[in-house]
Amino acid sequence: MKVLMVDVDGVLIHGRPADGQPLFTYLERDLGLRLDLLQQAFFQTHWSDIVIGREALEPRLSAVLAEIAPHLSAATLIDYWFENDSRLDLNLLEELAALRQSGVAVFLATNQEHRRARYLMEEAGLGAHVDDIIYSAALGHRKPSPDFFRLATARAGVPPGDIAFIDDMADNIEAARQFGWHAAQWTAGATLGGALPVFGKRA
Template identity: 25%
Template sequence: MLKGVLIDWGGVLTVGLSQAVAEWIVDERLDATHYRQVMNELISHAYEGSGNGENAIHALERGEMSGLDFERHLADRLVTTDGVPPEAEGLLSRMFSRFHRVEPMYEMLRAVRAAGLRTCLLSNSWANEYPREGWDDVFDEVVISGEIGMRKPEPRIFEHALGRIGLAGEECVFVDDIETNIEAARRLGIVGVHHREPDLTIAELERLLRIPLR
């Protein structure tokens, strides 16, 4: 029987990554094609293991690189439609301001806790400020990569989260919008749910947990 839910933040408890970033690209007046080339290279290296060694995203998500240093690193690689780099300072804050919360997902977590299950936020941070208002109502524990020096998809961060809520992998379900992270969780016996949109995820959790969540 499943007794706990581990869940990501950005793109799961917020609007989708593509939507948030698309709004930010327009407001920053970035060259969208160039941005996607740069980020596809960084993300595929960080999450899919393409390339050798580690890059700035590994360091940022573990808290080994400051947000400002990453902003400078990223801004140097990007270009606006005017042909110049964007303003580095505050780049990440401006991007994360578009990650608006999705209320049905929070309502689902309240229902999960009301049913007696444990909940844990498990999020890779980009030195961003999380909107924590009301978190005590939906999370038993909070695990944020930059605060503990681990990141998804490293097995140790899942093990750390499981220890925080006192459950085994087989007793938990993990919800994330990145398949690589889900695959890592499954290797530890955790049930994985690939989040694409709220209604589908909530329906799948109702099926797995065997409780009404709406």
């Protein structure tokens, strides 16, 4: 394998830094916004366009909050969101560092909108641990779309058979395998060598 693609949420990042709980666990207590309202008015309605780059995050979120939580600014909610969804898997980062030292390129392969992709690389510090980020809003397609894997392969610059991939979602794993990647589903407590034995001696 020449390239490892790594999913972010559910693999490299697990919820709140303090306790690993889901990022919006205390949303209503902290910001006075009910999660079910946010899910219905924003995520279920607009997220599919935002995550593939058709809409920008902050203007759309601002419009939604004006209706369901006029006391709350989009900037405040975005900061809260990103900061509470940034608990890093330090053991996996150590494995990735060893893998890169062996000459394997490591890319993040993730469904993200533009602002959080930048946050992950710069503020969360993942840019120091990977060669690049390949994400849905930049590609115009999200996993498990075949177009995501086609465009990600082109970005990696190697044939599909030279790419390995870890993700926590079964649909994404199946789509990657259909495209010719060597893919393994990531589960809690997994190790890179255990999930992908081809890397076992190096990681």
